[in-house]
Amino acid sequence: MTVRTRFAPSPTGYLHIGGARTALYSWLYAHRHHGVFVLRIEDTDLERSTTESVNAILEAMDFLGLSYDEGPFYQTKRFDRYREVLKQMLAQGHAYYCTCSKEELAERRAAQEARKEKPRYDRRCRNRPAPADVSRAVIRFKNPLDGDVVVNDAVKGRVTFANDELDDLIIARADGTPTYNFTVVVDDMDMNITHVIRGDDHLTNTPRQINILRALDAPLPVYAHIPMILGEDGARLSKRHGAVSVMQYHDDGYLPEALLNYLVRLGWSHGDQEIFSREEMTGLFDIEDIHRAAASINPKKLLWLNQHYLKTLPVADVAQRLRPFLVARGVDPEHGPQVDAVVELQRERAKTLVEMAELSRFFFVDEIEVTEPKARAILATAPQPALQAATGALEALADWNAAAIHDRLTAVATEYALPFGKLAQPIRVAVAGSTVSPPIDTTLSLLGRTRTLQRLRAALAFRAPTT
RNA sequence: GCUCCCUUCGUCUAGUGGCCUAGGACGCUGGCCUCUCACGCCGGUAACAGGGGUUCGAAUCCCCUAGGGAGCGCCA
Numbered sequence: 001m002t003v004r005t006r007f008a009p010s011p012t013g014y015l016h017i018g019g020a021r022t023a024l025y026s027w028l029y030a031h032r033h034h035g036v037f038v039l040r041i042e043d044t045d046l047e048r049s050t051t052e053s054v055n056a057i058l059e060a061m062d063f064l065g066l067s068y069d070e071g072p073f074y075q076t077k078r079f080d081r082y083r084e085v086l087k088q089m090l091a092q093g094h095a096y097y098c099t100c101s102k103e104e105l106a107e108r109r110a111a112q113e114a115r116k117e118k119p120r121y122d123r124r125c126r127n128r129p130a131p132a133d134v135s136r137a138v139i140r141f142k143n144p145l146d147g148d149v150v151v152n153d154a155v156k157g158r159v160t161f162a163n164d165e166l167d168d169l170i171i172a173r174a175d176g177t178p179t180y181n182f183t184v185v186v187d188d189m190d191m192n193i194t195h196v197i198r199g200d201d202h203l204t205n206t207p208r209q210i211n212i213l214r215a216l217d218a219p220l221p222v223y224a225h226i227p228m229i230l231g232e233d234g235a236r237l238s239k240r241h242g243a244v245s246v247m248q249y250h251d252d253g254y255l256p257e258a259l260l261n262y263l264v265r266l267g268w269s270h271g272d273q274e275i276f277s278r279e280e281m282t283g284l285f286d287i288e289d290i291h292r293a294a295a296s297i298n299p300k301k302l303l304w305l306n307q308h309y310l311k312t313l314p315v316a317d318v319a320q321r322l323r324p325f326l327v328a329r330g331v332d333p334e335h336g337p338q339v340d341a342v343v344e345l346q347r348e349r350a351k352t353l354v355e356m357a358e359l360s361r362f363f364f365v366d367e368i369e370v371t372e373p374k375a376r377a378i379l380a381t382a383p384q385p386a387l388q389a390a391t392g393a394l395e396a397l398a399d400w401n402a403a404a405i406h407d408r409l410t411a412v413a414t415e416y417a418l419p420f421g422k423l424a425q426p427i428r429v430a431v432a433g434s435t436v437s438p439p440i441d442t443t444l445s446l447l448g449r450t451r452t453l454q455r456l457r458a459a460l461a462f463r464a465p466t467t
Numbered sequence: 468g469c470u471c472c473c474u475u476c477g478u479c480u481a482g483u484g485g486c487c488u489a490g491g492a493c494g495c496u497g498g499c500c501u502c503u504c505a506c507g508c509c510g511g512u513a514a515c516a517g518g519g520g521u522u523c524g525a526a527u528c529c530c531c532u533a534g535g536g537a538g539c540g541c542c543a
Contacts, residue, residue: 008543009543010542010543012542012543042543043543044542044543045542045543047542048542048543098541102540102541105540105541109539109540112468113468115468116468116469117468117469118468118469118470118539119468119469119539119540120469120539138541156471156472156473159471159472160471161470161471162470165469165470165471165539166470166539167539169540170540170541172541173541174541175541177541179540179541179542179543180542180543181543183543184543199537200471200472200473200536200537201536201537201538201543202537202538202543203471203472203537203538204470204471204472204537204538204539205538205543207471225472227472227473227536228536228537230536232478234535236536236537262479265479265480265492266479266480267479267480268480269479269480269481271481271491272480272481272490272491272492273491273492274479274480274491274492274493291479291480292472292473292474293472293473293474293536294472294473294474294535294536294537295478295479295480296478296479297478297479298477298478298479298493298494300478300493300494301478301479301492301493301494302493303493304492304493304494305493307506311506346505347506348505348506348507349504349505349506350505359504409502413502419502420501420502421501421502421503422502423502424502424503425502425503427502428502428503428504429503432503434503434504435503435504436503436504436505437503437504438503438504438505439501439502439503439504440502440503441502
Protein backbone atom coordinates (compact mmCIF):
# COMPACT_ATOMS: atom_id res chain seq x y z
CA MET A 1 0.00 0.00 0.00
CA THR A 2 1.43 3.35 -0.92
CA VAL A 3 1.72 5.94 1.79
CA ARG A 4 -0.51 8.96 1.29
CA THR A 5 -0.24 11.98 3.57
CA ARG A 6 -1.90 15.34 3.40
CA PHE A 7 -1.54 18.87 4.63
CA ALA A 8 -4.90 20.51 5.18
CA PRO A 9 -4.67 24.16 6.15
CA SER A 10 -7.65 26.43 6.44
CA PRO A 11 -7.14 29.63 4.46
CA THR A 12 -7.83 32.10 7.21
CA GLY A 13 -4.36 33.63 7.36
CA TYR A 14 -0.78 33.15 6.32
CA LEU A 15 1.25 29.96 6.74
CA HIS A 16 3.04 30.17 10.04
CA ILE A 17 5.96 28.23 11.38
CA GLY A 18 3.82 25.62 13.11
CA GLY A 19 1.82 24.85 10.00
CA ALA A 20 5.01 24.75 7.99
CA ARG A 21 6.44 22.10 10.26
CA THR A 22 3.29 20.00 10.03
CA ALA A 23 3.47 20.29 6.26
CA LEU A 24 7.16 19.39 6.30
CA TYR A 25 6.65 16.27 8.40
CA SER A 26 3.83 15.11 6.13
CA TRP A 27 5.91 15.87 3.08
CA LEU A 28 8.93 14.04 4.50
CA TYR A 29 6.96 11.01 5.50
CA ALA A 30 5.38 10.69 2.07
CA HIS A 31 8.70 11.14 0.29
CA ARG A 32 10.52 8.81 2.64
CA HIS A 33 8.14 6.05 1.66
CA HIS A 34 7.87 7.01 -2.00
CA GLY A 35 4.30 7.94 -1.35
CA VAL A 36 2.01 10.79 -2.25
CA PHE A 37 1.67 14.16 -0.54
CA VAL A 38 -1.72 15.81 -0.94
CA LEU A 39 -2.56 19.46 -0.39
CA ARG A 40 -6.12 20.16 0.64
CA ILE A 41 -7.58 23.55 1.39
CA GLU A 42 -10.16 23.37 4.15
CA ASP A 43 -12.29 26.34 3.26
CA THR A 44 -15.71 25.28 4.45
CA ASP A 45 -15.89 28.32 6.70
CA LEU A 46 -17.13 30.69 4.04
CA GLU A 47 -17.02 33.61 6.44
CA ARG A 48 -13.35 33.49 7.18
CA SER A 49 -11.71 31.85 4.19
CA THR A 50 -10.09 34.14 1.65
CA THR A 51 -8.31 33.65 -1.65
CA GLU A 52 -5.54 35.93 -0.40
CA SER A 53 -4.87 33.39 2.33
CA VAL A 54 -4.90 30.57 -0.17
CA ASN A 55 -2.33 32.39 -2.26
CA ALA A 56 -0.23 33.22 0.76
CA ILE A 57 -0.14 29.58 1.79
CA LEU A 58 0.71 28.39 -1.71
CA GLU A 59 3.46 30.97 -1.96
CA ALA A 60 4.97 29.88 1.34
CA MET A 61 4.83 26.20 0.40
CA ASP A 62 6.60 27.06 -2.81
CA PHE A 63 9.27 29.08 -1.00
CA LEU A 64 9.96 26.10 1.24
CA GLY A 65 9.95 23.73 -1.69
CA LEU A 66 7.17 21.60 -0.25
CA SER A 67 5.72 20.42 -3.49
CA TYR A 68 2.49 18.47 -3.51
CA ASP A 69 1.75 15.50 -5.71
CA GLU A 70 -1.99 16.01 -5.69
CA GLY A 71 -4.15 19.07 -5.18
CA PRO A 72 -4.71 21.65 -4.08
CA PHE A 73 -8.18 20.31 -3.49
CA TYR A 74 -10.79 22.73 -2.24
CA GLN A 75 -13.49 21.52 0.07
CA THR A 76 -15.89 24.12 -1.22
CA LYS A 77 -15.80 22.26 -4.53
CA ARG A 78 -16.81 19.01 -2.92
CA PHE A 79 -20.12 20.03 -1.42
CA ASP A 80 -22.05 17.61 -3.64
CA ARG A 81 -20.03 14.75 -2.30
CA TYR A 82 -20.57 15.81 1.32
CA ARG A 83 -24.31 16.08 0.71
CA GLU A 84 -24.30 12.61 -0.69
CA VAL A 85 -22.57 11.17 2.39
CA LEU A 86 -24.85 13.16 4.66
CA LYS A 87 -27.86 11.66 2.94
CA GLN A 88 -26.42 8.20 3.32
CA MET A 89 -25.77 8.68 7.04
CA LEU A 90 -29.26 10.01 7.61
CA ALA A 91 -30.70 7.04 5.76
CA GLN A 92 -28.63 4.57 7.73
CA GLY A 93 -29.51 6.15 11.04
CA HIS A 94 -25.98 7.41 11.78
CA ALA A 95 -27.15 11.01 11.79
CA TYR A 96 -30.25 12.99 12.64
CA TYR A 97 -31.80 16.40 12.27
CA CYS A 98 -31.69 18.72 15.23
CA THR A 99 -33.91 21.77 15.52
CA CYS A 100 -32.49 23.21 18.71
CA SER A 101 -31.71 26.85 18.09
CA LYS A 102 -28.35 28.47 18.72
CA GLU A 103 -29.92 30.47 21.52
CA GLU A 104 -31.33 27.42 23.25
CA LEU A 105 -27.99 25.68 22.92
CA ALA A 106 -26.15 28.64 24.37
CA GLU A 107 -28.56 28.76 27.31
CA ARG A 108 -28.13 25.10 28.10
CA ARG A 109 -24.39 25.37 27.75
CA ALA A 110 -24.30 28.25 30.21
CA ALA A 111 -26.40 26.26 32.66
CA GLN A 112 -24.07 23.29 32.38
CA GLU A 113 -21.07 25.46 32.98
CA ALA A 114 -22.74 27.02 35.99
CA ARG A 115 -23.19 23.51 37.35
CA LYS A 116 -19.49 22.87 36.62
CA GLU A 117 -20.35 20.20 34.11
CA LYS A 118 -18.61 19.58 30.82
CA PRO A 119 -20.67 21.51 28.27
CA ARG A 120 -22.16 19.15 25.70
CA TYR A 121 -25.29 18.68 23.67
CA ASP A 122 -28.02 16.88 25.60
CA ARG A 123 -29.17 14.83 22.59
CA ARG A 124 -32.76 15.83 22.93
CA CYS A 125 -33.42 15.59 19.18
CA ARG A 126 -31.65 12.26 18.83
CA ASN A 127 -34.71 10.09 19.13
CA ARG A 128 -37.30 12.43 17.69
CA PRO A 129 -38.76 11.73 14.29
CA ALA A 130 -37.29 13.84 11.51
CA PRO A 131 -38.95 17.25 11.46
CA ALA A 132 -41.28 18.06 8.58
CA ASP A 133 -39.46 21.29 7.87
CA VAL A 134 -35.79 20.61 7.63
CA SER A 135 -34.74 23.97 6.27
CA ARG A 136 -33.54 25.39 9.58
CA ALA A 137 -32.30 22.15 11.12
CA VAL A 138 -28.71 21.11 11.55
CA ILE A 139 -27.54 17.53 11.14
CA ARG A 140 -25.83 15.81 14.03
CA PHE A 141 -23.77 12.67 14.12
CA LYS A 142 -25.19 9.89 16.26
CA ASN A 143 -22.18 9.12 18.41
CA PRO A 144 -22.12 5.73 20.16
CA LEU A 145 -23.44 6.02 23.71
CA ASP A 146 -21.07 3.68 25.45
CA GLY A 147 -17.78 1.89 25.05
CA ASP A 148 -14.35 3.38 24.45
CA VAL A 149 -12.56 4.67 21.41
CA VAL A 150 -8.88 3.82 21.32
CA VAL A 151 -6.59 6.04 19.31
CA ASN A 152 -3.34 4.28 18.55
CA ASP A 153 -1.36 7.39 17.96
CA ALA A 154 2.04 6.99 16.34
CA VAL A 155 3.47 9.76 18.49
CA LYS A 156 1.45 9.76 21.70
CA GLY A 157 0.86 6.06 21.99
CA ARG A 158 -2.40 4.43 22.99
CA VAL A 159 -4.97 7.02 24.06
CA THR A 160 -8.42 5.96 25.24
CA PHE A 161 -11.56 8.08 25.21
CA ALA A 162 -14.92 7.08 26.69
CA ASN A 163 -17.78 7.50 24.28
CA ASP A 164 -19.95 9.00 26.99
CA GLU A 165 -17.57 11.94 27.05
CA LEU A 166 -18.39 12.68 23.45
CA ASP A 167 -21.56 14.38 22.34
CA ASP A 168 -23.42 14.37 19.05
CA LEU A 169 -21.48 16.90 17.05
CA ILE A 170 -22.98 18.96 14.26
CA ILE A 171 -21.84 17.73 10.87
CA ALA A 172 -23.95 20.07 8.73
CA ARG A 173 -24.99 23.60 9.53
CA ALA A 174 -28.52 24.95 9.17
CA ASP A 175 -27.58 26.36 5.79
CA GLY A 176 -26.61 22.89 4.66
CA THR A 177 -22.84 23.42 4.60
CA PRO A 178 -20.79 20.65 6.19
CA THR A 179 -18.48 21.23 9.15
CA TYR A 180 -14.86 20.42 9.76
CA ASN A 181 -15.02 17.16 11.71
CA PHE A 182 -17.18 15.73 8.99
CA THR A 183 -15.36 17.01 5.90
CA VAL A 184 -11.93 15.86 7.09
CA VAL A 185 -13.29 12.39 7.56
CA VAL A 186 -14.94 12.23 4.16
CA ASP A 187 -11.89 13.71 2.45
CA ASP A 188 -9.35 11.53 4.21
CA MET A 189 -11.47 8.57 3.27
CA ASP A 190 -12.03 9.60 -0.36
CA MET A 191 -8.41 10.61 -0.84
CA ASN A 192 -7.19 7.36 0.67
CA ILE A 193 -5.06 9.08 3.24
CA THR A 194 -3.04 6.47 5.11
CA HIS A 195 -1.25 8.71 7.62
CA VAL A 196 -2.78 11.74 9.24
CA ILE A 197 0.02 13.91 10.61
CA ARG A 198 -1.30 17.04 12.33
CA GLY A 199 -1.00 19.20 15.43
CA ASP A 200 -1.94 17.63 18.72
CA ASP A 201 -4.66 20.20 19.20
CA HIS A 202 -6.60 17.72 17.06
CA LEU A 203 -6.03 14.76 19.33
CA THR A 204 -9.32 15.16 21.17
CA ASN A 205 -11.18 15.45 17.84
CA THR A 206 -9.83 12.13 16.78
CA PRO A 207 -12.22 9.80 18.62
CA ARG A 208 -15.19 11.59 17.03
CA GLN A 209 -13.61 11.26 13.63
CA ILE A 210 -12.93 7.60 14.22
CA ASN A 211 -16.55 7.06 15.14
CA ILE A 212 -17.69 8.72 11.93
CA LEU A 213 -15.20 6.69 9.92
CA ARG A 214 -16.60 3.54 11.48
CA ALA A 215 -20.16 4.61 10.73
CA LEU A 216 -19.04 5.01 7.14
CA ASP A 217 -17.37 1.62 7.26
CA ALA A 218 -14.10 3.18 6.18
CA PRO A 219 -10.59 2.02 7.14
CA LEU A 220 -8.79 4.05 9.80
CA PRO A 221 -5.64 5.94 8.88
CA VAL A 222 -2.60 5.97 11.14
CA TYR A 223 -2.74 9.08 13.31
CA ALA A 224 0.34 11.00 14.37
CA HIS A 225 -0.33 14.03 16.55
CA ILE A 226 2.70 16.22 16.77
CA PRO A 227 3.12 18.65 19.65
CA MET A 228 2.61 22.35 19.25
CA ILE A 229 5.28 24.94 18.76
CA LEU A 230 5.44 27.57 21.45
CA GLY A 231 6.82 31.08 21.29
CA GLU A 232 10.09 32.07 22.89
CA ASP A 233 8.38 32.68 26.20
CA GLY A 234 6.68 29.30 26.18
CA ALA A 235 3.31 30.80 25.34
CA ARG A 236 1.32 29.67 22.36
CA LEU A 237 2.52 31.05 19.06
CA SER A 238 0.59 34.07 17.90
CA LYS A 239 0.98 37.08 15.70
CA ARG A 240 2.19 39.01 18.69
CA HIS A 241 5.31 36.87 18.82
CA GLY A 242 6.78 38.61 15.81
CA ALA A 243 7.80 37.04 12.54
CA VAL A 244 5.92 33.80 12.68
CA SER A 245 4.78 33.92 9.07
CA VAL A 246 6.98 31.84 6.80
CA MET A 247 7.06 34.63 4.24
CA GLN A 248 8.15 37.07 6.92
CA TYR A 249 11.22 34.90 7.37
CA HIS A 250 11.74 35.09 3.63
CA ASP A 251 11.54 38.86 3.75
CA ASP A 252 13.96 38.93 6.67
CA GLY A 253 16.58 37.14 4.60
CA TYR A 254 16.28 33.57 5.78
CA LEU A 255 17.01 30.67 3.46
CA PRO A 256 14.51 27.85 3.02
CA GLU A 257 17.31 25.37 3.71
CA ALA A 258 17.81 26.91 7.15
CA LEU A 259 14.12 27.10 7.91
CA LEU A 260 13.56 23.48 6.94
CA ASN A 261 16.56 22.33 8.91
CA TYR A 262 15.44 24.32 11.92
CA LEU A 263 11.90 23.03 11.69
CA VAL A 264 12.80 19.40 11.22
CA ARG A 265 14.95 19.50 14.33
CA LEU A 266 12.22 21.16 16.36
CA GLY A 267 10.50 18.10 17.71
CA TRP A 268 12.37 15.45 15.80
CA SER A 269 15.90 14.19 16.07
CA HIS A 270 18.33 11.68 14.69
CA GLY A 271 20.85 11.17 17.46
CA ASP A 272 23.11 14.17 17.81
CA GLN A 273 22.95 15.30 14.21
CA GLU A 274 22.08 18.96 13.73
CA ILE A 275 22.60 19.63 10.05
CA PHE A 276 20.27 17.97 7.59
CA SER A 277 20.03 18.58 3.89
CA ARG A 278 16.64 18.02 2.34
CA GLU A 279 17.85 14.67 1.02
CA GLU A 280 19.19 13.61 4.39
CA MET A 281 16.05 14.45 6.27
CA THR A 282 13.99 12.70 3.66
CA GLY A 283 16.05 9.57 4.05
CA LEU A 284 16.10 9.65 7.84
CA PHE A 285 12.72 10.97 8.90
CA ASP A 286 10.52 8.68 10.91
CA ILE A 287 7.43 9.33 12.99
CA GLU A 288 8.89 7.18 15.76
CA ASP A 289 11.58 9.75 16.39
CA ILE A 290 9.19 12.63 16.93
CA HIS A 291 9.47 14.11 20.41
CA ARG A 292 6.29 14.06 22.48
CA ALA A 293 6.52 17.42 24.22
CA ALA A 294 5.84 20.91 22.88
CA ALA A 295 8.83 22.93 21.73
CA SER A 296 9.68 26.59 22.08
CA ILE A 297 11.13 28.47 19.20
CA ASN A 298 14.75 29.60 19.47
CA PRO A 299 15.49 32.42 17.02
CA LYS A 300 19.22 32.41 17.73
CA LYS A 301 19.56 28.83 16.61
CA LEU A 302 17.66 29.57 13.42
CA LEU A 303 20.05 32.43 12.82
CA TRP A 304 23.01 30.14 13.36
CA LEU A 305 21.60 27.65 10.86
CA ASN A 306 20.91 30.42 8.39
CA GLN A 307 24.51 31.53 8.52
CA HIS A 308 25.61 27.94 8.24
CA TYR A 309 23.79 27.68 4.92
CA LEU A 310 24.99 31.10 3.78
CA LYS A 311 28.52 29.81 4.37
CA THR A 312 28.15 26.40 2.80
CA LEU A 313 25.79 26.78 -0.15
CA PRO A 314 27.46 27.39 -3.52
CA VAL A 315 28.55 31.02 -3.80
CA ALA A 316 26.72 31.61 -7.06
CA ASP A 317 23.55 30.28 -5.49
CA VAL A 318 23.77 32.63 -2.52
CA ALA A 319 24.64 35.52 -4.84
CA GLN A 320 21.56 34.86 -6.88
CA ARG A 321 19.40 35.03 -3.79
CA LEU A 322 21.18 38.13 -2.52
CA ARG A 323 20.45 40.18 -5.62
CA PRO A 324 16.80 40.98 -4.89
CA PHE A 325 17.77 42.10 -1.41
CA LEU A 326 20.32 44.51 -2.88
CA VAL A 327 17.79 45.82 -5.35
CA ALA A 328 15.24 46.27 -2.58
CA ARG A 329 17.77 48.55 -0.88
CA GLY A 330 18.13 50.71 -3.94
CA VAL A 331 21.38 49.11 -5.02
CA ASP A 332 22.18 48.07 -8.56
CA PRO A 333 24.06 44.76 -8.29
CA GLU A 334 25.65 45.40 -11.68
CA HIS A 335 27.13 48.69 -10.54
CA GLY A 336 30.05 47.26 -8.60
CA PRO A 337 32.13 44.13 -8.12
CA GLN A 338 30.95 40.65 -8.98
CA VAL A 339 28.21 39.72 -6.55
CA ASP A 340 29.81 36.28 -6.22
CA ALA A 341 33.00 37.84 -4.92
CA VAL A 342 31.08 39.98 -2.47
CA VAL A 343 29.25 36.94 -1.15
CA GLU A 344 32.51 35.09 -0.73
CA LEU A 345 33.69 37.91 1.46
CA GLN A 346 30.56 38.62 3.45
CA ARG A 347 29.02 35.30 4.10
CA GLU A 348 30.96 34.60 7.21
CA ARG A 349 29.98 37.93 8.68
CA ALA A 350 26.28 38.03 7.87
CA LYS A 351 23.57 35.89 9.35
CA THR A 352 20.83 36.81 6.90
CA LEU A 353 20.56 38.03 3.33
CA VAL A 354 19.24 41.32 4.66
CA GLU A 355 22.33 41.76 6.79
CA MET A 356 24.55 40.75 3.90
CA ALA A 357 22.92 43.29 1.62
CA GLU A 358 23.39 46.04 4.16
CA LEU A 359 27.00 45.14 4.85
CA SER A 360 27.70 45.10 1.12
CA ARG A 361 25.97 48.27 0.09
CA PHE A 362 29.16 50.34 0.03
CA PHE A 363 30.58 48.20 -2.77
CA PHE A 364 27.87 49.28 -5.19
CA VAL A 365 26.99 52.90 -4.49
CA ASP A 366 28.82 55.95 -5.77
CA GLU A 367 28.63 58.04 -2.63
CA ILE A 368 29.01 56.81 0.89
CA GLU A 369 28.14 58.62 4.05
CA VAL A 370 29.98 58.38 7.32
CA THR A 371 27.41 58.77 10.04
CA GLU A 372 28.55 56.58 12.94
CA PRO A 373 30.16 58.80 15.58
CA LYS A 374 32.88 56.22 16.14
CA ALA A 375 33.70 56.21 12.44
CA ARG A 376 33.76 59.97 12.23
CA ALA A 377 36.11 60.10 15.17
CA ILE A 378 38.49 57.73 13.46
CA LEU A 379 38.55 59.90 10.36
CA ALA A 380 39.03 63.03 12.39
CA THR A 381 42.03 61.65 14.25
CA ALA A 382 43.56 59.76 11.34
CA PRO A 383 47.31 60.11 10.85
CA GLN A 384 47.18 62.42 7.85
CA PRO A 385 50.68 62.01 6.44
CA ALA A 386 50.45 58.24 6.56
CA LEU A 387 47.03 58.30 4.98
CA GLN A 388 48.32 60.59 2.27
CA ALA A 389 51.30 58.34 1.69
CA ALA A 390 49.01 55.32 1.50
CA THR A 391 46.82 57.05 -1.04
CA GLY A 392 49.84 57.84 -3.13
CA ALA A 393 51.23 54.36 -2.84
CA LEU A 394 47.93 52.83 -3.91
CA GLU A 395 47.64 55.21 -6.80
CA ALA A 396 51.04 54.07 -8.02
CA LEU A 397 50.25 50.41 -7.65
CA ALA A 398 50.76 48.51 -10.89
CA ASP A 399 48.65 45.48 -10.14
CA TRP A 400 45.46 46.09 -8.22
CA ASN A 401 45.15 42.96 -6.14
CA ALA A 402 44.82 42.11 -2.47
CA ALA A 403 48.39 40.87 -1.98
CA ALA A 404 49.94 43.93 -3.61
CA ILE A 405 47.66 46.26 -1.66
CA HIS A 406 48.59 44.53 1.54
CA ASP A 407 52.30 44.88 0.80
CA ARG A 408 52.01 48.58 0.15
CA LEU A 409 49.95 49.32 3.22
CA THR A 410 52.33 47.32 5.39
CA ALA A 411 55.22 49.29 3.97
CA VAL A 412 53.53 52.60 4.65
CA ALA A 413 52.62 51.59 8.18
CA THR A 414 56.20 50.56 8.86
CA GLU A 415 57.54 53.74 7.37
CA TYR A 416 55.38 55.85 9.68
CA ALA A 417 55.97 53.54 12.63
CA LEU A 418 52.29 52.74 12.93
CA PRO A 419 50.71 49.47 13.95
CA PHE A 420 48.89 48.15 10.89
CA GLY A 421 45.52 48.77 12.47
CA LYS A 422 46.19 52.47 12.92
CA LEU A 423 46.44 52.79 9.16
CA ALA A 424 43.85 50.19 8.21
CA GLN A 425 41.03 51.60 10.36
CA PRO A 426 40.90 55.08 8.83
CA ILE A 427 41.13 53.57 5.36
CA ARG A 428 38.32 51.20 6.24
CA VAL A 429 36.12 54.04 7.40
CA ALA A 430 37.03 56.08 4.36
CA VAL A 431 36.03 53.41 1.86
CA ALA A 432 33.30 51.50 3.70
CA GLY A 433 31.87 54.31 5.77
CA SER A 434 31.98 52.06 8.78
CA THR A 435 34.36 50.69 11.37
CA VAL A 436 33.44 47.22 10.20
CA SER A 437 34.28 45.58 6.91
CA PRO A 438 36.05 42.53 5.52
CA PRO A 439 39.88 42.61 5.64
CA ILE A 440 41.12 45.89 4.24
CA ASP A 441 43.22 44.42 1.42
CA THR A 442 40.47 42.29 -0.07
CA THR A 443 37.98 45.07 0.48
CA LEU A 444 40.04 47.55 -1.51
CA SER A 445 40.84 45.08 -4.21
CA LEU A 446 37.14 44.35 -4.70
CA LEU A 447 36.09 47.96 -4.46
CA GLY A 448 38.46 48.84 -7.28
CA ARG A 449 41.09 51.46 -7.69
CA THR A 450 38.84 54.27 -8.84
CA ARG A 451 36.38 54.14 -6.00
CA THR A 452 39.10 53.51 -3.43
CA LEU A 453 41.08 56.57 -4.42
CA GLN A 454 37.98 58.73 -4.69
CA ARG A 455 36.98 57.86 -1.18
CA LEU A 456 40.44 58.24 0.27
CA ARG A 457 40.71 61.73 -1.18
CA ALA A 458 37.28 62.59 0.13
CA ALA A 459 38.40 61.43 3.55
CA LEU A 460 41.52 63.56 3.40
CA ALA A 461 39.39 66.53 2.42
CA PHE A 462 36.97 65.77 5.25
CA ARG A 463 39.82 66.25 7.65
CA ALA A 464 41.41 69.17 5.91
CA PRO A 465 39.07 72.03 6.90
CA THR A 466 39.29 71.21 10.60
CA THR A 467 43.09 71.27 10.75
C1' G B 468 -15.27 22.43 35.74
C1' C B 469 -14.69 17.82 32.81
C1' U B 470 -11.69 14.81 29.27
C1' C B 471 -7.05 14.12 27.07
C1' C B 472 -1.79 15.21 26.37
C1' C B 473 3.03 16.78 28.18
C1' U B 474 7.43 17.48 31.93
C1' U B 475 16.14 16.01 30.83
C1' C B 476 20.78 22.34 30.89
C1' G B 477 17.85 29.32 29.45
C1' U B 478 16.32 26.85 24.42
C1' C B 479 16.32 22.42 20.81
C1' U B 480 17.44 17.58 22.09
C1' A B 481 20.38 12.34 23.03
C1' G B 482 19.03 8.74 26.40
C1' U B 483 14.20 3.01 25.86
C1' G B 484 17.14 -0.55 33.63
C1' G B 485 23.63 -0.92 34.48
C1' C B 486 27.99 2.08 28.91
C1' C B 487 25.17 8.46 32.83
C1' U B 488 30.17 11.44 38.21
C1' A B 489 23.61 12.44 32.03
C1' G B 490 26.05 13.36 25.78
C1' G B 491 25.44 16.93 21.50
C1' A B 492 23.72 21.73 19.49
C1' C B 493 22.22 27.04 20.00
C1' G B 494 23.05 30.80 23.55
C1' C B 495 26.14 32.84 27.23
C1' U B 496 31.23 32.93 28.75
C1' G B 497 37.16 32.51 29.23
C1' G B 498 41.23 32.03 25.79
C1' C B 499 43.81 31.55 20.97
C1' C B 500 43.91 33.70 15.97
C1' U B 501 43.77 39.05 14.36
C1' C B 502 44.01 45.48 10.55
C1' U B 503 37.98 46.09 12.39
C1' C B 504 33.89 42.78 12.42
C1' A B 505 33.31 38.02 11.76
C1' C B 506 34.78 32.93 10.81
C1' G B 507 37.61 29.08 12.94
C1' C B 508 39.92 26.44 17.06
C1' C B 509 40.45 25.15 22.43
C1' G B 510 38.01 25.45 27.30
C1' G B 511 33.91 26.68 30.80
C1' U B 512 28.65 27.31 32.44
C1' A B 513 24.11 24.75 33.04
C1' A B 514 19.21 19.83 33.44
C1' C B 515 16.66 14.25 34.76
C1' A B 516 9.61 19.01 38.18
C1' G B 517 8.65 16.94 43.44
C1' G B 518 7.42 12.65 46.39
C1' G B 519 6.64 7.59 46.96
C1' G B 520 7.33 2.65 45.26
C1' U B 521 9.40 -1.84 41.96
C1' U B 522 14.58 -3.57 41.41
C1' C B 523 20.96 -5.79 43.36
C1' G B 524 20.59 -1.22 40.28
C1' A B 525 16.30 3.87 37.67
C1' A B 526 16.49 9.89 33.70
C1' U B 527 14.63 5.19 31.93
C1' C B 528 9.02 0.85 34.88
C1' C B 529 4.46 1.92 38.34
C1' C B 530 1.60 5.37 41.54
C1' C B 531 0.59 10.19 43.56
C1' U B 532 1.29 15.49 43.62
C1' A B 533 2.58 19.95 41.21
C1' G B 534 3.13 22.74 36.86
C1' G B 535 2.21 23.54 31.60
C1' G B 536 -0.86 22.68 27.21
C1' A B 537 -5.11 21.16 24.19
C1' G B 538 -10.23 20.13 23.51
C1' C B 539 -15.26 20.73 25.25
C1' G B 540 -18.37 26.01 18.60
C1' C B 541 -23.92 25.84 13.32
C1' C B 542 -14.17 27.54 13.74
C1' A B 543 -10.67 24.60 11.48
